[in-house]
Amino acid sequence: MSALKESQHLKIPLKDIEIATNNFQHCIGIGGYGNVYKGELLIHGKSTIVAVKRLNEQFGQGLKEFLTEIQLLSGQNHPNLISLLGYCDEGKEKIIVYEYAANGSLDQYLRRGSNVPALTWMERLIICVDAARGLNHLHHEVGKHQTIIHRDIKSSNILIDNNWVAKISDLGLSKLGLSGLNRSAVISRVCGTPGYCEPEYFSTGIVTKESDVYSFGIVLFEVLCGKLCCTVDHDGFQLSATVVKDYYKKKKVSEIVDPILKEQMSSELIRDFSKIAYRCLHEDRDQRPPMTLVVKKLERLLAIQDVLLKAAESTLSDVIKPAHPLVREGGNASEIPLDISVLSNMRDFVKYNRLKQFALRALASTLDEDELWHLKDQFYAIDVDKNGAISLEEMRDAFAKDLPWKLKETRVLEILKAIDSNADGLVDFTDFVAATLNVYQLEGQDSERWQILSQAAFEKFDVDRDGYITPEDIRMHTGLKGSIDLLLKEADIDKDCKISLSDFCRLLGT
Template sequence: MGICFSADKSEKAEKEKNKKHGDHAAKDQVKNKEQRSKNQSAHVVPLGKRTNFGYGRDFQAKYKLGKLLGHGQFGYTYAATKIGSGENVAVKRIEKKKMLLPISVEDVRREVRILQLLSGHENVVQFYASFEDDDYVYIVMELCEGGELLDRILSKKNGCYSEKDAAELVRQMLKVVARCHLHGVVHRDLKPENFLFKSQRDNTPLKATDFGLSDFIRPGRRFHDIVGSAYYVAPEVLKRKSGPESDVWSIGVITYILLCGKRPFWDKTEAGIFNEVLKKKPEFRIKPWPSISANAKDFVKRLLVKDPRARPTAAQALSHPWVREGGCAPDFPLDIIVLSNMREFVKFSRLKQFAFRALATTLEPEEIHNLRDQFNIIDVDGSGTITLEEIRQALLKDRPWTLKESKVLEIVQAMDANMDGFIDFDEFVAATLHVRQLEELDSEKWQLRTKCAFDKFDKDGDGFISPDEIKEYTGLKGSLDTLLDEADADGDGRISLREFQKLLRQASLGSRTNHHHIQPHLKHPKLLEMHAPSPKISEESSQ
């Protein structure tokens, strides 16, 4: 028994010994695997170092770097001198070893493409050349020695600009944004730090810079990622459904700051800032707002409308009375929403088109001054009417879009109500109306306006539009069942005022808003604020 017990005990001891030995061996195996992984990672060459960007490789032979001007997450900006000519330039030097992922490489390529595309605009920092070597990418640009707009704001008494000076600065910003959007580019990080003055002179031009977060957006698409700077970020960015409208919001925030020296949305925490942006309205009762003109306040309020569909475009904002230079619209690009609305008008049913024409007759001249500006831009020969060729040339300037010649002809035929082969101003207004803006800016006036348009159809005044009244107003013949079904929601064979209003609204929000989205780009937001670093915007998108 004793032997048996002893043998049994020895067997258990041996098993325990082997078990412990196995555990240690397994742990050692894991440690060795982790160490090998670390060693392998240490020897992996970053993607940026393995990428040939196709840029020139003779930077050192052409330029000599000088003092450091600033730095960001991936690189540094220096003053530099062109060897031979002595020309002073700025050089952004980006480290290739920090480009670990394909998106980092694409960000650099895209920034260079955007700078090339916008170069030549008077209010954009000029692009000169791009270079690379084994360690860096070099972007050579115009040197602006006047400092940041932020510094000028802080140097002002109470941090405020006069209305005249503020309007001049805002006009320059809007010109840049309008040009960007016409080329399908959204800046996505507009703030006072990203506008530089060419020199120290008072009347020196303002230049947009830092297109590192900028991106191309395809027609009708939305961005899903959250980028930008906390105090200047638009509500729709936080909702992950943003587009060109977010740049206009940022300019609205900057304008508010220029006029009163304070931020419209402020809190100590990131969550608090976002809550303000999403839910609060800017304050216009505190000093100095009571002494600021009604036009200036109206301008800021329009740019800070939370619904991006109701917010004016950059080109529309340039036509606002507060910004107009000497009472006349300055030279600026075509409005992307005007061109978009022309493309969409041809897709509407005949009933919708007639409804828009009726609505257009209810507008006062001061309500459509921006459309008059756009009409005059397209009417190149100043004849008072727009030809097929003038429409074609205008649509060609909206770079993200390409239209066949036959489609341009269809657009003109849809707009040409009297079929004389030309587009007059009334026909132009009907096709380019922005219904959502009209409804959002004055809901009471919207009710009166749509009732007036409705009454043009409702000849007997019974509060409904019948098929016979549609025929009488439009001149259409034959069966109207299909047209009627589009608006007759309750199926009673006639159209009520509410159904008529819904028809107009659907024409704007249904066809004119495309809810497709692009895949998000993972980026690292730059979050500097006026006096201290802004709370960091978190990025949670996934590709």
């Protein structure tokens, strides 16, 4: 009961809760260990609408979950986690008081026959980003050397408040573990919801952060398809990991996308979003992306979608969808419209560490003409004087003018400095390709070609062909002097002060 002793400041008298809920009259949900009621309490001197979960004592495991939730939530404060406002522990009454999520749970908006309005793609994407941030906080931000494994990630445990901010809820099954050494928590009693749980968990009873990532992948596919896991649709379709992975492998995901969304999404967005979800469902836990990376990828898609929406509302005729092959009109490069994804990739490039920037330049130098034609068009659309290099003035003219993606001049200068490998104030074509290349698209289009390209880029560093990039190799290739420990840190997965080919490929993709 130490969790309760440490949370005495959150204790609320039973009498106050009974008054707040009108003796538990307004039930708004039925959970695994009890019902949830709506009420109104005085919190910090302010009348507040709350959700009250009352433990049903007939469930033997309910007390354990009650204590777990108080222990874990009382120490957390994150905008994408449901907040614990208080609890009651009087006699047989075990009650938890949460912030109230006025707009219900995500599953309500995905359930067929629901009387709630369908969510737009933008609304769904924002909810996914919020939920990913909340789960990432549990995995990586709860405290030094600690991680919280949720164990029951599903759409019904993603709640939406009155401002349409999504929040992870129901930490009753969660486990507090150690982070940093890929440690797992061994669970004797398998919990969670069938359909959302990875097969390994059911077969071994061992759960890790990657188990949550798998469950989140199912949620992403639910959002994309507008269907809930393990429910049979009117046409016989049943969403499951096996089914969606099969559609993905056959490049037929567009066939199962929610029909409501098809006019709101480009084929590129469908591909990129489904790729994130698919990777979360990888059979090998070690190959699933960490939530930090999932957040980053979803945020990028959200930024692109935001630009597209603004562009659609404008009357500009020179705005096109990201990664769309450009239509040449009269062959005049200056008339070719700029691709939104070019700017988006440039922005990402600025954030990368220098080793990844050098690695991307090496990769850029391995591409052939067929793989470069689209970016070459984009390059010459900015290089108006056609001298083979983009100046600050040309970049300013392209990105600081009055367009939906308008940038401040200081931001344009920051991007140019990051891309300009020679520090001469000019961006040559290889620099441009390195900063604007869509690595995920390149990797996904042809895996064999990707292996050839990544190997060739790796060998530009690995001059002695010993299969590793050493600190000395990096110095020779980049011209950098002094310690490069910080550069190695992000790529050196094994912490052996050298980078293998697999480390290098992971660096290119993160």
